[in-house]
Amino acid sequence: DRPLALIAGPCQMESRDHALEVADALAAIAGAADMPLIFKTSFDKANRTSLSGARGVGMAAALPVLAEIRETLGCAVLTDVHEAGQCAAVAEAVDVLQIPAFLCRQTDLLVAAARTGAVVNVKKGQFLAPWDMVNVVAKLDQSGDGKVLVTERGASFGYNTLVTDMRGLPLMARQTGCPVVFDATHSVQQPGGQGGASGGQREFAPVLARAAVAVGVAAVFIETHPDPDRAPSDGPAMIALRDMPAVLEVLGALDRVAKANPVCL
Amino acid sequence: DRPLALIAGPCQMESRDHALEVADALAAIAGAADMPLIFKTSFDKANRTSLSGARGVGMAAALPVLAEIRETLGCAVLTDVHEAGQCAAVAEAVDVLQIPAFLCRQTDLLVAAARTGAVVNVKKGQFLAPWDMVNVVAKLDQSGDGKVLVTERGASFGYNTLVTDMRGLPLMARQTGCPVVFDATHSVQQPGGQGGASGGQREFAPVLARAAVAVGVAAVFIETHPDPDRAPSDGPAMIALRDMPAVLEVLGALDRVAKANPVCL
């Protein structure tokens, strides 16, 4: 199996300069870790906890910046879509269309994303079992011929808490036949945990990432920021950019053990 | 407090004749039970488990029928919306716009629904705590001046199962200040429980409805069908139309006890 890929970037695009700065830094960090980079950032946070939460620069401003990053850095670029009507335009600028977890059962969005021919990364809803993703992937497969990725990002566990069931990783791989991504950032989110905003347990993102990589995944998804405590969204769950090299070094070492000894269910 | 209202109808609109037949029958049944009726049916099931699941007659065909039912029966009419662009047109034909549970954090949809001035019934996501609804209602309140209803429909409990936390009913009432609806049908859904479709435990819908009404709610939401086992969606969770009078009789008696002795938190 191929070595671990890294999907990383700031939760939302704050400006062209900010995005380019983080992308540049990540390209160097991923290169040093020998991991292919897929740069991720969102143009719209469409489901913030409250109206006053910053939503991002918007699609019109973001797409040219994403295209520029793809071209100048030579890395793949990923962003998420929220309505069927956005898919075609976004697919012009990026390599991977991402379906948010809350929307993973919205048929029209899945069909529109698949029809673009882009790679589609669909996040497993917090309300779904690993085996339920077979139905989600079937909607995509029947609507396009692009590649599909499935992402684990935690399951509801009581109130305001998520838990990651590591059994789900090889189980989804076997049942869907798709590469599996582990989203370490949103798996440590505490939804609604700060009243008007979601909390997070940044210190556990590398912990869960270790576990997932040791089980065996195609990629890890880690949101990162030069100054997470000042980030406009998901700051409590994001890792500081300067901590990424050390995190990736351990993940790379674990990945080499895991890929040499794949789990066979 | 006012007596229990009934939100009821078939899961999806199958045809004009079918909708009128069920609405007629429900108007008589609700009248006999002395409960105000809000007729509910969906024009589009936008998040079916699989692509091959029937989605309904569509918005263009359904809106005139909903308007006709409202006019001829004199009852209020409710249907759900899935994208922001649908809200204005739907609000012309119905009294209550319903926000599906998976979409209860999609800001644009909430804002567009609130701006119509119609009543908005927002379902609590399976991934939210009762107190998280304060943030959802705030988005609606800040965007319109219509009335808001909040609906309990179960919380994720392990895989393929929901559980209803009855504490959430008075807690949401107090914290949001909105009338609370209990959706007995979807609370007994078994998401993904039949592989390519959701299962349900029809026999427990009246059980949970009893519990919720005894605690004290403004309305119960019960999907019903002349022949649930042949319904195109949610059949395993729907109650047969012929069983509704007996169910409502018990709920009415419990409601009288509850309304005479309201829970004060």
Added chain:
Amino acid sequence: DRPLALIAGPCQMESRDHALEVADALAAIAGAADMPLIFKTSFDKANRTSLSGARGVGMAAALPVLAEIRETLGCAVLTDVHEAGQCAAVAEAVDVLQIPAFLCRQTDLLVAAARTGAVVNVKKGQFLAPWDMVNVVAKLDQSGDGKVLVTERGASFGYNTLVTDMRGLPLMARQTGCPVVFDATHSVQQPGGQGGASGGQREFAPVLARAAVAVGVAAVFIETHPDPDRAPSDGPAMIALRDMPAVLEVLGALDRVAKANPVCL
């Protein structure tokens, strides 16, 4: 079906005087509500969160007091047992032996309790499904010829929280054939929720009791105390004795509706 019975008393026996005072008051309150009383108190809290938590007066001191209450008030008396060796002696003094939830799978304790011939009330573990109680009841049935009661007291729901699945009440009744008790006090416990002690949500005990009674149960279990905030254990979950009459009045009215309209699964 017979009218609702009341299992009530202080969490632990604090002294002979205290027990007699509460039992006297409860006999009057239950009589006024037309409910048979089963007086409950514990001689040993064997699983306190910390070593420094008060455990009670002990078996030797408590049994004569329990026998005295049974004789002078003419009500049934219930207490819990923790090791097999306690069962025979306790059964001399009380009518009902109660098996704590954590111990509901300990075979020797179940067998010893059943062999006494006393009624056994077994609480469903926080880690069990309603249908799992069939196995627990079978152990009792195969070991004695006494009557068995099964008690719902909440299921684990994430961390430090319990949830009550009201579907479990009729389901256990049908599958075990035993009368079902709803324990409103421990269902609102927050295990470990205060660090060194369990928290509780006293205000929700009557809320859940309403729901359970409306569904239909043989008895409610409510711990009560003249001054819950000074009680040595489970104070946050206990109801003040002075609030019991109003709670029972509503429960009685709901019970009459429920018993006239039993749930048939």
Added chain:
Amino acid sequence: DRPLALIAGPCQMESRDHALEVADALAAIAGAADMPLIFKTSFDKANRTSLSGARGVGMAAALPVLAEIRETLGCAVLTDVHEAGQCAAVAEAVDVLQIPAFLCRQTDLLVAAARTGAVVNVKKGQFLAPWDMVNVVAKLDQSGDGKVLVTERGASFGYNTLVTDMRGLPLMARQTGCPVVFDATHSVQQPGGQGGASGGQREFAPVLARAAVAVGVAAVFIETHPDPDRAPSDGPAMIALRDMPAVLEVLGALDRVAKANPVCL
């Protein structure tokens, strides 16, 4: 940090010959993997799902065999205790007394175990949060001066299912100060999942063990048997003895990465 230790053996002692055979084989396997072995087997399965489940050879028969294994193989030996009265005698024959998960809050048992001076391995109840173990360990620390181990074996997740929250491993290590063990066998149990017996997902035991070892633990606990499908208890969750070498090889490689890069919370 020291390299991974292995706690392993058959779920229950079936006979002297059987125990010696498995212990012999495990000593060779653990030696080849460079892991210290703690041989584990139970003399009494005190909480079987049903009365007809085999409980084991009993304490009197088992203790001499455990002592013999300790002496002849030179490895440490572990077994579980169920009542306070058993602790002193068992501590004569074994190095580690284990407290079963259901009993982890039974004060008398904890105190009696701690007083023996033996190492005590206490399993986290399926109904506890990782931070709740601080209280459990405090009971042990205040009652003895022996070493304490804490074991993760899954948390209740809906009905008949457990989930392992990998965040709990470093969290328990930091909060209790004790070495943390991961029990891969019981974490994949499906309690009550076969009606009259618990099910298991043997194929996921090595998957979860990988994850836990990559996060960093002091020991893994794996039940194993020459012929799991014919084992009298927990067969569906046990690994075949012949599969152990391959499992340990991967775990050893992951452990070396983890111990070189410890998680610091």
